[in-house]
Amino acid sequence: MLTDDTAWAAVLRRDRAFDGRFVTGVLTTGIYCRPSCAARHPARGNVRFFADGAAARAVGLRACKRCLPDDVGRDEAAVLAALDEIRQAEDAPSLAALAQLTGYSPTHFQRVFKRAIGLSPAAYARALREERARDALSGGSDVTGAIYEAGYGSASRFYENTKGRLGMTASAWANGGAGVTIHWAVVETSMGAMLVAATDKGVCRLSFNEDASELARRFPKAELVEGGAEFEKLLAEVVASVEAPGDFAHIPLDVKGTAFQEACWKALRAIPPGETRTYAEIAAAAGNPKAVRAAGSANARNNVAVLIPCHRVIRTGGDLGGYAYGLDIKRELLKREGVE
């Protein structure tokens, strides 16, 4: 439960992240607001905090007409639905179409969306398209990720707590890896040259047929160090997991994606060796059965091959689908796990 001091500080900051967590009742005016209400701040002495609108109404207050505190949940649902629609559409949906989908007027919906995401729906769709076009395989600090952070970073219901997801922190992925040391090596495996790179938090990249220049591109500000005693120990474990597939859940990872991407990666980690899943199943396991295309994109953005076993995803109907490092490697990985 929030303390009154925390709540008041949020009100003074007009912190949107607290919208929906409590309402601010103003005894003198008889209204209640969301914490971020743009209206002039009442005197602290006239303010009481309530868990929600119902509690405020119970003592005779009514909802502010400016910030519509009872619409917080509806706004969130509308924005999420629109994000989904934009991500899955081939062509960017029109504002009118999004408004209709969410039941708001276009003008009002544009305002609600922009307040939550920091961009208009059209600008968001554009950014998403550019990001997808730029590099379907590059991971990390992408636009949607940044938007999630900026828009929903502290809004708890939108963005799950980043700690504990996949059991790692994302040290290397912020700010080009500034201040982070990445140890790396390229080792020969039966599937060709394998690049393994790790921070002190865990493996941040595993790929085939790449060299350190790829790391420099992804982590331009990190210090790249070839080899290293501690790293060699981790490397040995990684190589063993690749050559003789077994349990690699204990190998720590240092990765970063959007909440949905990370949920997909977590779902991938939960596929037992010897089994495969479809993109639709991964989307469902990640909590959004409709986001099949987004699950495919999360798969493509996986930075740690094998340890996040994106090779265990195939098309509905059994077709192998694609693989960033070529179908021969995918086929070989699956074969060693007993999938023919």
Ligand SMILES: [Zn+2]
């Ligand atoms: Zn208000």
